[in-house]
Amino acid sequence: MSIDVARIEAAVAEMLSAVGEDPARAGLTATPRRVAEAYSEFFAGNELNALDHLSDSIEFTAKADQTGELVLVRDIEFRSMCEHHLLPFLGVAHVAYVPDERIIGLGNIARVVETISARAQLQERLTEEITEAINDGLSPRGVLVVIDAVHGCVSTRGPRQTASSTVTLASRGVLSDPLERAEVMALIGSRGGDG
Ligand SMILES: Nc1nc2c(ncn2[C@@H]2O[C@H](COP(=O)(O)OP(=O)(O)OP(=O)(O)O)[C@@H](O)[C@H]2O)c(=O)[nH]1
Numbered sequence: 001m002s003i004d005v006a007r008i009e010a011a012v013a014e015m016l017s018a019v020g021e022d023p024a025r026a027g028l029t030a031t032p033r034r035v036a037e038a039y040s041e042f043f044a045g046n047e048l049n050a051l052d053h054l055s056d057s058i059e060f061t062a063k064a065d066q067t068g069e070l071v072l073v074r075d076i077e078f079r080s081m082c083e084h085h086l087l088p089f090l091g092v093a094h095v096a097y098v099p100d101e102r103i104i105g106l107g108n109i110a111r112v113v114e115t116i117s118a119r120a121q122l123q124e125r126l127t128e129e130i131t132e133a134i135n136d137g138l139s140p141r142g143v144l145v146v147i148d149a150v151h152g153c154v155s156t157r158g159p160r161q162t163a164s165s166t167v168t169l170a171s172r173g174v175l176s177d178p179l180e181r182a183e184v185m186a187l188i189g190s191r192g193g194d195g
């Protein structure tokens with residue numbers, strides 16, 4: 001089902017009334033439309049299939065004596081919507097995989113993250129779904145996804161922990177091995193230049 005902008009606008013006007021605001025006052029008249037546009041962005045991934053970003057994979061043949069090649073795309077910025085409170089959580093995703101017979105243009109890894117983020121999510125499920133998409137789309141020898149995020153529902157309300165971030169990790173195949181995983185974690189932690 002596509003996003004129903006008119007229904008979002010009506011619901012936002014109703015919420016404004018419910019919190020004691022006047023949705024007709026000058027500063028608020030365009031707010032339902034703006035929120036509907038923002039929600040259309042936040043939930044655009046409901047209409048998309050992340051695997052479509054992996055359909056143009058490239059054949060990759062490792063030489064016989066090469067093992068353990070790794071692709072790591074670090075610091076992919078994302079925002080998603082916490083499904084408990086409909087407040088954003090923001091952070092970075094690090095996506096690593098060990099190719100088998102297919103690799104993919106690097107920008108498509110970020111597109112997978114964006115599509116799966118643009119849905120009502122839990123950070124754990126977001127991490128799992130990105131891992132699963134890379135695993136299904138590229139059939140690699142291993143996948144590891146690490147997400148580090150700050151939740152609006154933890155920082156702006158409830159516990160109000162503004163300095164706390166949450167790290168989640170999911171893996172498949174050879175990157176589930178603790179030693180292989182440790183190498184990727186070290187690479188994620190390292191930064192070239194002044195980063
Ligand atoms: N595991 C997990 N929990 C989350 C995520 N986003 C938000 N939460 C937590 O989900 C919980 C929802 O708990 P509830 O008790 O139903 O709601 P609440 O009373 O608003 O909880 P508090 O935020 O702790 O005040 C809260 O502890 C949130 O911090 C997430 O992505 N993953």
Ligand SMILES: [Zn+2]
Binds near residue numbers: 082084086153154
């Ligand atoms: Zn929440």
